[in-house]
Amino acid sequence: MSSYVARASLGLASAMRKVGSALDGAGKGIEITKYTEKLVPSTRFVAVDGIGPTVSAECFVAPSASVIGNVSIGKGSSIWYGATIRGDVNEVTIGDRTSIGDRSVVHVAKIQGDFPTHIGSGVTIGPGALVHAATLKDGCVIGEAAQVMDGAVVEEKAYVAPASVVTPGTKIPAGELWAGAPAKKVRALTEAELSSAAEAVLQTAILAQEHAIENAKDYKQILEEAELADIAEHLDESSPRKPIKDINDVLGQGPPGRIFRSTLTHPYEAGKKN
Known part of the structure; x- marks a missing residue:
């Protein structure tokens, strides 16, 4: 008997959720002002x-x-x-x-x-x-x-x-x-x-406004910002980059100790050629 009641309760709950969702959609359709679903709803x-x-x-x-x-x-x-x-x-x-x-x-x-x-x-x-x-x-x-x-x-x-x-x-x-x-x-x-306490009041007020702006965003704004950030990162990676100059480079021949048979590492060979 208890299992039957449990199944019936689950079925009723599911039906009520569907009715509620349908009513919510109908309400959005007849609203005069645009309905915006917040990212973090709260009954504060x-x-x-x-x-x-x-x-x-x-x-x-x-x-x-x-x-x-x-x-x-x-x-x-x-x-x-x-x-x-x-x-x-x-x-x-x-x-x-x-x-x-x-x-x-x-x-x-x-x-x-x-x-x-x-x-x-x-x-x-x-x-x-x-x-x-x-x-x-x-x-x-x-x-x-x-x-x-x-x-x-x-x-x-x-x-x-x-x-x-x-x-x-x-x-x-x-x-x-x-x-x-x-x-x-x-x-x-x-x-x-x-003076420090008074300055902290101003800084906290500024910080609070930044938090207010972020918390007021809906999920669509969050997704749009993420997409823009992804595009910007992709453009930055695909743009040509200037080669980074090695601070140990000597006369454009590389760092000392890694130059293969150059006049810097083997000066005696340069003398023989002359």
Whole structure:
């Protein structure tokens, strides 16, 4: 009996796939605008209780990133591969030109203090970091695998060192370096360090646009580019090439030691001929 049910289920599934494919083709045929199948489709934007993310068209959100619920992201920001931003029980706001690194998690709190997460502009959050119901002001840096916990506030241009833990309710003043678990003040940041952090924000924004362009391509564009690259390589191989001159060549007779019976290797023979 179980084998009969399994076969029936497989047959029904196959029939439904065929019907779905037929409906998809019919839908494409009556669309007003051209349908484009992306190379890497993704359900990265998810609504919760009817509230979905508000993301600027100038952002880069990687295909494997997830943006969920009441989240707003400003212009030029980037959400990198594997990152998760979850505004399901409270809101998350992210300013302009802020980068959320690979595999980072940004979340909120409802039960303990009812904290949202507010992230300013020009903020850099390193790979694997956790920002939970905290406030990050403009220009601050959260290092790789660092944690900033509920109710914490990181002021402008402050730096939390990699793998550090900023405990709940901690306030980090502007322009300071904090490190450790729990994080403590180490020193004030230098002008060179502040300048370097600002430059990194610009470079990351440029890099994000390059990734956005590549991820927006469909499979046809990928194939066309591969074909053009193949043609260019073929033309380069078939074009005549100038012979490479041997740096050891002497008077056009080859390198010393490899010249067969020349005046250079056997000068006494040249004298006999004269």
